[in-house]
Amino acid sequence: MPSFSHLNADGNPSMVDVGAKAATRRTARARTVVALGPDIMQHLSGSDINTKKGPVFQTAIIAGTMAAKRTDDLIPLCHSLGLDNCQITITTDGADAIVDCLVSTEGKTGVEMEALVGASVAALTIYDMCKAFSHDIVIKETKLMEKTGGKRDFRRDV
Template sequence: MSTLSHLDAQGNPSMVDVGQKTVSRRTARARSVVALGPDIMQHLTGTDIQTRKGPVFQTAIIAGTMAAKRTDDLIPLCHSLGLDNCQITITTSGSDAIVDCLVSTEGKTGVEMEALVGASVAALTIYDMCKALSHDIIITETKLMEKTGGKRDFKRDQD
């Protein structure tokens, strides 16, 4: 039976000891979907939405990258990781903005949380920058799409 990795023998919160783990290539890709609706999408020019605050998607990419690099400051039991790469892409489909965050490192622990935090903060930034146009914005999902390295790889079927 599986046990939760962030609990010690007494059931108290505990950072996982990765001291004996082997360094390996770790990657993760997470996705957040932001339902913007037609009121906001009518402002899409080319591949971005321009607002008084600036270009929405470009700003969200920067915010998501900054957040991925600081995941250990936000999630209490995450290890501090030096990321080798963080790539955030934002595409549109209908009236949705689709945020993908791909993160990689050479390390003893995975980068799933960094990818999830990067995608989430990018999605929240899109919300923040577009709320003046409409509050009818929904971040519909944030999920891990795939990861490699560590004990086992994972890949979600594409939706």
């Protein structure tokens, strides 16, 4: 029976002790879908939207990467991890922007939270940079798509 890993025997919040675990290759990919709508998508030129603040998707990639590297500052019980890689891609599908964040490290704990934070902050940056065009933007979903390393691998098909 699975149990919550961030509670100690007394039921209080606690960081998981990973000291005895062996370091292994860990990867995770998270996705966030941002519904921009046709009013914003009409400004798409090539593979980006240019605003007075700068190129939206390029800026979101930088913001998401910075956030993934600082996940332990944002999520209280996350371990500090040195990421070996963080790749964020943003594609469009109709009136949606699809943000994928792939992270990897060699470590004792997974990088799912880093991938989720990277994708989320990239999506929030898209919202911030596009809100002058329209506030009818919806950050629809953020989900873990896959992870490798640790106790078990995971892959979501959709």
